[in-house]
Amino acid sequence: MSRQKLVNVMEEMVSGLVRYFLRSPDYQTFCNCDECELEVVAKALNNLPPYYVASKTDREKIFNELKVSKNIETINKEIIRAIYDVGKRRNHVV
Numbered sequence: 001m002s003r004q005k006l007v008n009v010m011e012e013m014v015s016g017l018v019r020y021f022l023r024s025p026d027y028q029t030f031c032n033c034d035e036c037e038l039e040v041v042a043k044a045l046n047n048l049p050p051y052y053v054a055s056k057t058d059r060e061k062i063f064n065e066l067k068v069s070k071n072i073e074t075i076n077k078e079i080i081r082a083i084y085d086v087g088k089r090r091n092h093v094v
């Protein structure tokens, strides 16, 4: 039997979305280096509920639940807030 690993579906979702946002034309003024990207993900995740799953089936189920417009709206809002927050106090030279 293979070792199971816990997966936070919210984390997977937010990571993907942050990556997408930071590379979109709307957010070109924000840094998208690994450091800033991770910081945005961390910040957004602290304001969102975790969704841990232990199986592939549950992962798919939760993923589909999170994708519905009401949830994705909340998630996007937290991500955008996190992007501005990190951008505001960015203190490294690119």
Ligand SMILES: [Zn+2]
Binding pocket: 031, 032, 033, 034, 035, 036, 037, 092
């Ligand atoms: Zn950066």
